[in-house]
Amino acid sequence: MEYSRWPSGVSWKRVILDALPENIQRVIDGIPQNIAESLEEIRIREGRPIVIHGRGKSYYLGTDGGLLSSPEKAYYVTHRDVQSILQRISNYSIYAVEEELRSGYITLRGGYRVGLAGKAVVEGGKIKTLKYINSFNIRISREIIGVADRIMRYLVSGTEVYHTLVLSPPQMGKTTLIRDIARQLSDGFPGFRGIKVGIVDERSEIAGCFQGIPQNNVGLQTDVLDACPKAEGIMMLIRSMSPAVIITDEIGKPEDVEAIEEALNAGIKIITTAHSSDIGDAQRRPILSKILDKKIFQRIIVLGNSLGVGTIEKIYDGHTLNNLLDRPIR
Amino acid sequence: MVFVKILSSLVIVMCCSFLGLQAANAYALRVKELRMLRMAFAQLESEVINYATFLPEAVERVAALLHGGVKEFFCDFSRRLQKRSGDTAAEAWEKALNCWKKHLHITMEDTQILLTFGKVLGVSDRESQQRYFQIIQSQLGNQEQKAEEACLKYQTMYKNLGVLGGLALAIILL
Known part of the structure; x- marks a missing residue:
């Protein structure tokens, strides 16, 4: 790292x-x-x-x-x-x-x-x-290359990428994590060939664009829609850039859910984040519970700080809700 | 002796005519410079309003279309912004204008209009920037009209005054 x-x-x-x-x-x-x-x-x-x-x-x-x-x-x-x-x-x-x-x-x-x-x-x-x-x-944000190294194998199966949701309280490194996930999916990693990635970066935090140019390493095959509202941005990427995976930050509005469903119907994988400390907490929130009930996401990653900021506490299988990790990793 | 007198009279007439021409030319140059400033502000308005280009770059692009003292003034302003010396845009504008106004033929009143415009350049949203551009265009338009009138009125006068003044001086000295 x-x-x-x-x-x-x-x-x-x-x-x-x-x-x-x-x-x-x-x-x-x-x-x-x-x-x-x-x-x-x-x-x-x-x-x-x-x-x-x-x-x-x-x-x-x-x-x-x-x-x-x-x-x-x-x-x-x-x-x-x-x-x-x-x-x-x-x-x-x-x-x-x-x-x-x-x-x-x-x-x-x-x-x-x-x-x-x-x-x-x-x-x-x-x-x-x-x-x-x-x-x-x-x-002062710090880009950490390789922060997702240990979890990439949980997010892909052969050439397929799982729909993934990252749950985390604020300031626990979820943007840093999905930035590195974007880079690894885009560039490829041992056992996985790089694919086309689209990022809808509503708050300019994932790619950190300055005048439209990503300042963080988000991968060679990544297109970024900077400062674009999530729902509209997802639709734009589907129409114009044909990505295999769309990555976006902090979903929470009803229109975000609709856009995600639209992406699913188009056969595009979604990786996104939400503010929440665990699945139980997420299920108490109306929009998030709606998404979880539909069992859209195949992997749910929970971040925390049991071993310091950015600890991967759990990785759930989205369908069975079994934790795939024996213990937290960092 | 006569030859020296004729020669010195000729020199006197030529010098006075030259001074007269210079004074007359200043009126024509003021009109030209005001026209160029208006063109520069129209270009700058397009960069700011239509393309939202950042000010240092917008000013640099406009400067490339200009020439003479007005060009130097815009180049100096752009350089000051790009240097990020700690001045605000208004301070950089004022310093550039103070530095270059002696090379221009504009009046105190024209300078004052430019100084006031410099205080609002870049500091507000597009809507109000557009209003400021409209204001400076109309103010400079008025100044240009006044300058044209003054040019018509005084240009010939100063030219004649130079030649006739020179002749009068030569006759007195002879």
């Missing part, structure tokens, strides 16, 4: 620093190496100190990047800093990121996502855009 393009774990700095004004660059650049390697989030809020999160801990940052446990001597973000960040992450072109503002995040080169908060402008009951943006959440 390897961290594909971040061997030292701190190469995120190049991209992230480019999105920040000089005085905040100095602060972030000063974060000690050991903390920078495991950094997960940088929170920047106007008039408040910068807070970083990593390995379950959070710290305030001083003007030199030093870690502080109390906010008194921390660097406080100014209005000018916020304006500068907004201009830089939008490449001085708010008009070109209207859709992203509506979704509440902008994806940077490298697939890093910056979540935004401000005042929503609503028109006809729908969010038109965000204004007075004053909070940024820079998420």
Whole structure:
């Protein structure tokens, strides 16, 4: 298993620093190496100190990047800093990121996502855009090549791929897992020839596209529909790209179920995820229980953290609901 | 002695005529530059509104279609954005304009219109960007009209003034 393009774990700095004004660059650049390697989030809020999160801990940052446990001597973000960040992450072109503002995040080169908060402008009951943006959440995602190595044999049988559902609580690595599944199915692995894969990446998290180009390794035979609503995206891929497998993240709406059924009828395999801690929990939720009752999925993977974040707790056979694993793997 | 006097008179007339021509030419160049700015903004509007091209790239593409001082101004602005020096787009626009306005023939009033436009360029959604483009087109249109009138009025005057002023000076000195 390897961290594909971040061997030292701190190469995120190049991209992230480019999105920040000089005085905040100095602060972030000063974060000690050991903390920078495991950094997960940088929170920047106007008039408040910068807070970083990593390995379950959070710290305030001083003007030199030093870690502080109390906010008194921390660097406080100014209005000018916020304006500068907004201009830089939008490449001085708010008009070109209207859709992203509506979704509440902008994806940077490298697939890093910056979540935004401000005042929503609503028109006809729908969010038109965000204004007075004053909070940024820079998420440092790490692509882990090979994270699905140990489970691929459970997901295929000869040349056939099973319909698979990944259940996991938030922040347990389900997107990282399906990204690597996409890559392995697309490129092939020992005993399996690569096939055509289509990804509907509604939140730009799986492939981390920047201007339409995947920044993460999602495979040689993979087509990505970036920032596309799942249900419509699945239908578009069926019509236009003839994939053997469609991979998408976080299903949960009634139209998602319809689109999945449409894909099944077209003979396309589906691999997707849902927020849930186990099958029992999923069955209590109306949409998920509907899917489970139909026994669409042949494999159900449950993620947890019994052996650390990203542990494969169980792999169920979707029809018999027997656990195929003797013990959790990581 | 007579020869020197004739020669110096000729030099005086030529210099004054040249100065007159320069002053007259500035009016014509202002009209030309305002026209080019309007064309540049029409192109930029198309890049921004129709193609949602990112500003640094959009400005660079527009600059390729221009020439003279206006081209240099747009190139400088695009370079400043691409350098990501820490300035906002409005600051980069202002710096580029301050740097290049002495090479242009536009007036203080024209410069002020450009400065105001720079403050809103790129900072809002497409709908409002389109309104700003409409505003600057109509403002520059008015300025162009005024510049044309001034050109008609003063161009011949300055040309004549140069030649006649030169002759008058030569006669007095003789």
